[in-house]
Amino acid sequence: MLTFSRLFEVVPGPLWVWPKGYTSALVKKPFNQAQTERHRDLGWLPTIYTAFFKPRVTTMQHNISLIGAPTDIGAGSRGASMGPEALRVANIVPVLEQLGLNVLDRGNLTGPHNPWQPPVNGYRHLDEVVAWNTAVHHAVHTELVQHRLPILLGGDHCLGLGSISAVARHCRESGKKLRVLWLDAHADFNTNTLTPSGNIHGMPVACLCGYGPDALTHIGGVMPAINPRWVRQIGIRSVDAGEKRLVHEAGLEVFDMRFIDEMGMRAAVELALALVDANTHLHVSFDVDFLDPDIAPGVGTTVRGGPTYREAQLCMEMIADTGRLASLDVMELNPAFDVRNRTAEVAVDLIGSLFGKSTLMRQPAR
Numbered sequence: 169m170l171t172f173s174r175l176f177e178v179v180p181g182p183l184w185v186w187p188k189g190y191t192s193a194l195v196k197k198p199f200n201q202a203q204t205e206r207h208r209d210l211g212w213l214p215t216i217y218t219a220f221f222k223p224r225v226t227t228m229q230h231n232i233s234l235i236g237a238p239t240d241i242g243a244g245s246r247g248a249s250m251g252p253e254a255l256r257v258a259n260i261v262p263v264l265e266q267l268g269l270n271v272l273d274r275g276n277l278t279g280p281h282n283p284w285q286p287p288v289n290g291y292r293h294l295d296e297v298v299a300w301n302t303a304v305h306h307a308v309h310t311e312l313v314q315h316r317l318p319i320l321l322g323g324d325h326c327l328g329l330g331s332i333s334a335v336a337r338h339c340r341e342s343g344k345k346l347r348v349l350w351l352d353a354h355a356d357f358n359t360n361t362l363t364p365s366g367n368i369h370g371m372p373v374a375c376l377c378g379y380g381p382d383a384l385t386h387i388g389g390v391m392p393a394i395n396p397r398w399v400r401q402i403g404i405r406s407v408d409a410g411e412k413r414l415v416h417e418a419g420l421e422v423f424d425m426r427f428i429d430e431m432g433m434r435a436a437v438e439l440a441l442a443l444v445d446a447n448t449h450l451h452v453s454f455d456v457d458f459l460d461p462d463i464a465p466g467v468g469t470t471v472r473g474g475p476t477y478r479e480a481q482l483c484m485e486m487i488a489d490t491g492r493l494a495s496l497d498v499m500e501l502n503p504a505f506d507v508r509n510r511t512a513e514v515a516v517d518l519i520g521s522l523f524g525k526s527t528l529m530r531q532p533a534r
């Protein structure tokens with residue numbers, strides 16, 4: 169997946185030298201834009217007297233809209249429909265407000281109930297999935313047009329299709345580059361002929377990239393909704409055999425758990441964020457099963473061997489450091505499998521990190 173020519177594309181900076189976004193008097197490195205602006209204001213003085221670390225200045229959107237999508241229509245088990253309420257019970261609104269963000273909870277979308285039928289032509293509940301994703305698409309796009317940062321509270325991950333197609337449409341309309349970080353145990357790159365189950369929550373990335381039924385691939389108005397090269401997947405550890413072939417064929421860039429074990433979460437996220445710039449819309453699609461089941465048992469499809477709490481927190485903090493996060497999905501939380509809502513609490517805690525809550529003793533940005 170990482171071909172020789174792409175190496176130049178994804179390794180622009182001194183990856184192995186110094187954490188991105190931090191500068192020191194001892195190690196010279198290219199500055200990101202925020203730092204460049206700071207240096208334009210203050211000349212080179214900070215470089216001279218700053219012996220240690222300075223966090224990056226962020227310019228993230230401060231107006232947040234929560235959109236609940238209470239459905240498990242694409243999942244293999246019932247219960248993700250309770251996800252939005254569990255996140256609210258875990259205090260997602262006050263946690264974001266304490267970070268100085270303006271939060272509007274738009275309430276829940278509505279859609280067809282889950283008829284719990286077997287697959288037809290390799291798809292379960294295709295019509296209902298289309299209805300829910302159409303609702304999500306319009307809700308997310310409406311928030312983006314109003315210059316707000318939408319957080320989609322899932323709901324199962326099939327809704328990533330409605331959400332990301334809306335984000336892609338907004339990027340086309342506003343001339344932005346799109347980067348999608350797909351944090352998940354699964355590649356979600358199945359098709360009706362590859363999938364063993366027919367559950368559409370295993371297909372949204374494939375559909376976004378144009379592999380799927382017309383009813384799903386055309387939701388954003390343009391087919392394919394996104395280019396696979398805009399996607400970086402992190403935390404992947406469970407991919408079906410046929411799905412794996414298609415992931416390679418499409419040229420998806422995947423930082424699987426083996427990569428994270430060998431190179432570390434920092435390297436994975438650093439590479440996944442390479443070339444994100446001031447004109448990039450950064451979308452994070454956070455499937456809660458990304459996390460190791462030890463800390464996040466409340467999901468429908470647990471897979472052992474996921475990121476630890478601290479690895480996940482580092483991932484979120486590094487994304488926050490870019491200041492480019494512009495939309496978010498929080499998916500697959502399933503309270504029916506949870507223990508005293510602790511998975512929802514972990515998810516909300518990590519969302520706090522994604523929006524700038526810092527563990528660090530470093531000085532805050534000015």
Ligand SMILES: [Mn+2]
Binds near residue numbers: 353354369455500
């Ligand atoms: Mn997923």
